[in-house]
Amino acid sequence: MLSTKASCNSHGQDSSYFLGLQVYEKNPFDETVNPTGIVQMGLAENQLSFDLVESWLRKNPDSMGLKKDGESVFRELALFQDYHGLASFKNELVEYMAQIRGNKVKFDPNNLVLAAGATSANETLIFCLADPGEAILLPTPYYPGFDRDLKWRTGVEIVPVHCLSSNGFRITMSALEDAYQRAQKLNLKVKGVLITNPSNPLGTTMTRDELNHLITFAMARNIHVISDEVFSGTVFDSPGFISIIEAAMDRNLEKKDVWSRIHIIYSLSKDLGLPGFRVGMIYSSNKTVVSAATKMSSFGLVSSQTQYLLSNMLANKKFTSKYMKKNQKRLKKRKEMLVSGLKKSGIGYLKGNAGLFCWVDMRHLLSSNTFEAETELWKKILFEVGLNISPGASCHCTEPGWFRVCFANMSQATLRIAVRRIKDFVDRSSCGGGIGKISYQQNMSSLSRNLHGSMVRKLTSSDRDEQEHADGTQSNIPFGGFTKKVETCKRV
Numbered sequence: 001m002l003s004t005k006a007s008c009n010s011h012g013q014d015s016s017y018f019l020g021l022q023v024y025e026k027n028p029f030d031e032t033v034n035p036t037g038i039v040q041m042g043l044a045e046n047q048l049s050f051d052l053v054e055s056w057l058r059k060n061p062d063s064m065g066l067k068k069d070g071e072s073v074f075r076e077l078a079l080f081q082d083y084h085g086l087a088s089f090k091n092e093l094v095e096y097m098a099q100i101r102g103n104k105v106k107f108d109p110n111n112l113v114l115a116a117g118a119t120s121a122n123e124t125l126i127f128c129l130a131d132p133g134e135a136i137l138l139p140t141p142y143y144p145g146f147d148r149d150l151k152w153r154t155g156v157e158i159v160p161v162h163c164l165s166s167n168g169f170r171i172t173m174s175a176l177e178d179a180y181q182r183a184q185k186l187n188l189k190v191k192g193v194l195i196t197n198p199s200n201p202l203g204t205t206m207t208r209d210e211l212n213h214l215i216t217f218a219m220a221r222n223i224h225v226i227s228d229e230v231f232s233g234t235v236f237d238s239p240g241f242i243s244i245i246e247a248a249m250d251r252n253l254e255k256k257d258v259w260s261r262i263h264i265i266y267s268l269s270k271d272l273g274l275p276g277f278r279v280g281m282i283y284s285s286n287k288t289v290v291s292a293a294t295k296m297s298s299f300g301l302v303s304s305q306t307q308y309l310l311s312n313m314l315a316n317k318k319f320t321s322k323y324m325k326k327n328q329k330r331l332k333k334r335k336e337m338l339v340s341g342l343k344k345s346g347i348g349y350l351k352g353n354a355g356l357f358c359w360v361d362m363r364h365l366l367s368s369n370t371f372e373a374e375t376e377l378w379k380k381i382l383f384e385v386g387l388n389i390s391p392g393a394s395c396h397c398t399e400p401g402w403f404r405v406c407f408a409n410m411s412q413a414t415l416r417i418a419v420r421r422i423k424d425f426v427d428r429s430s431c432g433g434g435i436g437k438i439s440y441q442q443n444m445s446s447l448s449r450n451l452h453g454s455m456v457r458k459l460t461s462s463d464r465d466e467q468e469h470a471d472g473t474q475s476n477i478p479f480g481g482f483t484k485k486v487e488t489c490k491r492v
């Protein structure tokens with residue numbers, strides 16, 4: 001009775017990534033109400049700089065109140081329906097994108113298509129570039145949502161480009177060629193390669209060499225390059241971020257064919273922490289793509305109210321510049337909290353410089369080098385330790401034992417608790433006690449009792465710990481007795 005689309009399961013909803021989110025929903029951690037609940041570390045959300053946005057909103061009540069110079073613009077916005085988007089918003093967006101790239105790149109607002117988040121932008125772009133049954137190459141490990149965004153409704157196939165821990169999961173020419181050949185054998189026409197830069201789930205930026213390999217490969221194979229740069233504003237450490245467009249400009253490719261096959265996906269969900277606002281975009285210098293995507297954007301527009309509010313916010317360059325710097329500083333500090341805790345627990349990780357997560361190496365905790373053992377460990381961590389992290393298998397990683405652990409969607413106090421849970425788990429396991437010996441509930445209630453009062457606070461108050469005081473001084477609360485160290489682990 002239903003369509004094939006409605007009844008098939010290629011959405012990916014049954015992957016452990018989505019299952020983990022569902023299990024969390026049933027027993028969410030709360031410092032006071034449910035201190036033994038599951039801590040959500042599977043969601044790449046940025047909650048670290050809400051105070052900055054809120055402070056801007058307080059100082060600019062007209063934007064929220066849909067007013068301009070004290071006069072209401074409600075009627076104008078209520079009637080606005082043009083799928084091209086508000087010109088003022090697109091102008092501000094391209095300037096913001098340039099600002100993130102150190103103004104080394106200039107973007108043309110006419111090349112921008114708005115969409116309801118990067119989810120919609122990615123799908124729309126794929127609809128423009130490939131027909132059902134054609135293929136997009138995608139380096140692994142990749143963001144689990146891509147199975148839904150790139151292939152579910154479009155009917156396009158994903159062919160993985162297998163990247164390995166032996167070179168820090170870098171993309172190589174031979175990995176790209178290998179994926180291309182596999183697609184050929186499957187009779188799949190390859191239309192493009194999609195990267196996330198900075199990478200989700202690796203939390204790393206791409207090197208110039210990698211970007212050059214991609215461009216050279218796309219030129220040789222006459223295919224598109226899609227660069228999903230939704231985390232470009234989260235780069236908190238060197239090396240800095242290089243956009244695909246910058247890499248292509250540095251090779252003077254503006255007049256070459258490949259220039260019209262390079263497309264960027266961006267959104268305000270990660271850098272500004274506004275996934276609920278659903279603001280995404282496609283940037284492309286290909287006029288046909290822009291025209292087709294603009295028409296398709298009717299199915300997922302950004303509300304004019306949101307466009308109005310955010311165009312005012314982004315127009316304030318002093319605010320955006322301050323926001324970016326502070327947000328990056330806070331992300332860096334959070335990342336350091338997490339990795340110093342991991343180090344204390346003898347857990348390795350991929351050295352990263354961006355994103356809202358860390359790519360964690362738990363291979364030594366597996367009972368065998370298999371994905372079954374990875375699932376077994378993931379379940380233990382989810383149900384017994386009380387942490388929802390994402391197993392590498394959900395990101396299509398080819399090596400068992402890697403996990404994505406998010407750190408920016410919770411308070412400092414919650415992260416401390418999460419890190420303590422990991423440490424206790426590893427200690428128990430290495431003592432030969434096994435996770436079952438001490439009940440998780442028992443452990444968590446005593447831990448939570450110890451922490452209560454000194455550490456357990458709501459997100460809004462705890463996050464002030466790492467925020468600047470009005471006089472410019474900064475709090476520096478020591479982290480659970482662990483010494484804070486700057487990340488030194490090598491990429492493995």
Ligand SMILES: Cc1ncc(COP(=O)(O)O)c(C=O)c1O
Pocket residue numbers: 044116117118119120143145196200228230267268269275279280
């Ligand atoms: C790489 C990547 N692209 C796209 C998205 C979707 O973002 P949005 O909330 O803007 O739809 C995500 C969300 O996690 C992501 O990690």
